[in-house]
Amino acid sequence: MQAATLPTPAPTPSLVAPRAGEFDARILANDPVNAEYRLMTVAVPDGSANARPGQFFQILCPHSGALQPFFRRPMSIYRIEPEAGRLSFLYKVTGTGTRTMAELDPGASINLFGPLGNGFSLPKDGAPIALLGRGVGLATMAPLVSHAREAGHAVTAILSARTPELVMSKDEFLEAGARVMTVTDSEGTSAVENVENMLHALHGEGRLGALYVCGSNRLMLAAQRVSRRLGVFGEAALEQQMACGVGMCFCCVRPFRQGDEIVHRRVCSEGPVFPLLEALEW
Amino acid sequence: MQAATLPTPAPTPSLVAPRAGEFDARILANDPVNAEYRLMTVAVPDGSANARPGQFFQILCPHSGALQPFFRRPMSIYRIEPEAGRLSFLYKVTGTGTRTMAELDPGASINLFGPLGNGFSLPKDGAPIALLGRGVGLATMAPLVSHAREAGHAVTAILSARTPELVMSKDEFLEAGARVMTVTDSEGTSAVENVENMLHALHGEGRLGALYVCGSNRLMLAAQRVSRRLGVFGEAALEQQMACGVGMCFCCVRPFRQGDEIVHRRVCSEGPVFPLLEALEW
């Protein structure tokens, strides 16, 4: 496989990275988005809302009855409102931790630790970008839209889901100024071949200056193929179970290609956003 | 010391002992009584309110944040309202468990296990009785008042406390038909000599046919001296830390005099009410 020459990326420019901190945040809203997902908005102390797209928080879930959950839960920042001092998390109700999160009412408080990790980098040259996401991946990439728009990039988002009803945040993406395309399993449009074709078409239209992917291994592999073929810069936001969230425990490693070597990198502190072509299949 | 001849007691007659069970009860009220104590009233399923005076429940306290409390907390039944299907507990906010109990709001539910243990026995012959209690001991003896009144016994209650303000439940005792006398540390009336004199006086007036004590080691020793001197039947309700509450774990033992021997008895299943003269100093 030929190594593509990629434009060098710059870290997201406009936002000041706040120092990570642990604090109690007041819950402003915590409502269902669909059968599986909820959106929680919290009021945060000065400065903490200045997070970068792609960063995440470690959330201390309330304890349910007995002894669980023990670890914090990593959650990407879905919406960043620095002026209002607000952050939102879009989360899927999955297991012990998220179930207890779902039960919190506005007015209650929740302990957060963050913002953590490294955010997305935008291409230097104002090139148009494309986002490819599925499931929680949408949450991770959502704030990138307005951020990229403000920095002058055109944005196309391809949102993937099982069914059209489960496509989340389409309106949010539109409002933030993205062109949105949806693909779903039920309509038979989410197959990787189709997505690759769509990306090629975008490239043909001059709208694929950089490619960002999150939320699905299959989509990441597809994005890697496209990036490699077309020489397009890209980034992937990855997930892995976490304990410390800040690079101390080495539990969140994933394998990466680094030259000829395969190395482990910590998703929490060296990611969660990584160069697309270095990420290995999970 | 000479062994007194005592009238034989009969188990509390009117109430049917319900089978102990574990269930969730809805909280009807949970209000402060004074700076230290709270009164919790719960709605219980059919039959469970038919508890006997002196019996207790094992309360599963809500978990506070992390890992505590683990054990249930034993609490005497303070008020028994079988027709209304209600029970009340008068509890002192002390440590982990009672602190979490204090935070429960009406409408929440709490898991109870009981009624457990053996209640008080009334003398067969309708003799007048006297109650001697301090602190939580009052909670344990409160339901005995109306129970004894209904069975035709005159009741005198001597309530002991640190200060007059901390004398709890005086009105409840009065309403239930007891003659009430209070002694306090701050007024200098609670010294054991004084209490013994009061009991002797009651005996002189023909009002000490049987003697019940709970909530203080010093008072129990005083009651024993009086009982022994005057040959009056008596019972003491004891406390000890509990795990199982039903006689299986043997953690709640206290020493008792049985003939010439000193034996261990389980407060939960062989008590918490014991023959006054058999209980040894704690």
Add this chain to the structure above:
Amino acid sequence: MVDLSVDCGGIRLANPVMPASGTFASELAEIIALKRLGAFVTKTVTPGKRQGNPTPRVSEVPGGMLNSIGIPSKGVDAFVAETIPLYANFDVPLVVSISADTPDGFADICRRVSVPGVAAVEVNISCPNIEDDGRAFAMRPETTLAVMRKLRQATDLPLWAKLTPNTGEMPAVAEAAAAGGADALVVANTILAMSVDIRTRRASLGRVMGGLSGPAVKPIILRMAYQCVRAVDIPVIGCGGIMTAADALEYLIVGCRAVQVGTATFVHPGAMLTVIDGLEDYCRQNGIERIADLTGTLSAEAHDASLEWEAIA
């Protein structure tokens, strides 16, 4: 209908759930339907009368409890005369737990409890052996083998050896117990532990150190049970921190034939029955016809992270 019955160390159990010694007594009959249990296991009885330890005898700790009850006992004669008959009317196998402080004492009490009405003898060799400096028999393979050989000669009843988690040589001790004639292993007793009341600066137990049980110990005892399963061919009965059916399932999956529930009963008197119901549900939901088939089904497959994280998409 799920078949919950299992053959376990010489007896057949209607289901794999029974109480742990010392956390069960006939008093429970007034509270739950005892006849639903796989077996009864009595509190350990000793040759003579014993008062037990000073109070406080229990203390709660995060996720569990400490106890230093100290095996109060009315002695084996009263036990045989009074306790064994209590269980005669239930159609549930009775397992009698015994202990003694010398190998010969152990053999003697074992002989004396081998009476009609008793289905198996559980030997609590986690207790101190005065001929080995007070070290528990099951701390070392040599002392385990020696006491088990004597016990084997003392009875024809099935013998279950209850091991201590305080040893550093669990697999070797398990092998020694099996070699000495055990028909099953109970893994395990409590873990020696302590806690301190920082207000009074006193140990929270009268005896300073005591045994830890409850959810806190489950991952440790589960590991030991798994090590024992791999070390011996006789059935292993898992015992430590089981509060729910999910906990019991972990033990069965790593290879246990049955489980014992202790501390949980103190918190939820009906815990054993809830565990039985939960096991049945799990089998039904997963198409398992006989619970015995679940034993030892721990998958050796590597984790396929791709599939796992994909599930969330």
Add this chain to the structure above:
Amino acid sequence: MVDLSVDCGGIRLANPVMPASGTFASELAEIIALKRLGAFVTKTVTPGKRQGNPTPRVSEVPGGMLNSIGIPSKGVDAFVAETIPLYANFDVPLVVSISADTPDGFADICRRVSVPGVAAVEVNISCPNIEDDGRAFAMRPETTLAVMRKLRQATDLPLWAKLTPNTGEMPAVAEAAAAGGADALVVANTILAMSVDIRTRRASLGRVMGGLSGPAVKPIILRMAYQCVRAVDIPVIGCGGIMTAADALEYLIVGCRAVQVGTATFVHPGAMLTVIDGLEDYCRQNGIERIADLTGTLSAEAHDASLEWEAIA
């Protein structure tokens, strides 16, 4: 003003609170005021490069966590060149944790980390010794003594021996470590444990078994720390399940000179600082001028139940 400083195993600490090896890294400097810690303890470094274990490497259990990180390491050369200098600007003693799989390998790496900037060497002898069938060095007194003697000859720096709680002979191992030349004991590493995902019937760790840490282990490790305090004259550093100042106080009261905080930092990044503040408050409230005076103040008085229950009246 409370004097929080302690002399501990050859070095003086501004306060008795430090991180546990493997739960600390320079990254934490961005989050908390590292200069407030009593010491820094690095993640264990091995002679050569290592990748560590397959994922999942952690799993949560009631009251704690399992890990099988497996000591990924960049090797001692890179460690000396890159990691040690990171801590040069802090005025906090640096303790370097090392491990190797043979006694000679241990001595060699010990020599190589004995460089300026390092205040003490913590030897993680809870790791497998390939010359003893993969059993950890600190499982037995003999192997502990042998490796400590080699280590003692390899450095003039203070040597802290980190013991494993998986041994059944903690006091004997502690004595052996002291006899072999340890200046302090760290009690202890994680307890071998496992858990199973009942949906997939797979072990929740990629390596099946791993180390348990967090609140669940505290009563067990506290007991071991107490046993070690009674067995040796060198300082004992308590390490296991400390989440709060109250937990740290238990360790000090039973006789520890200092404590290490591990897992707690994952849940509350500021946990170590909260512990330090809480220790100071406790001393102030209890009229203790030097925290060193608290060490070993466990009361031997019997419980006076009368007083206790009276308190509620």
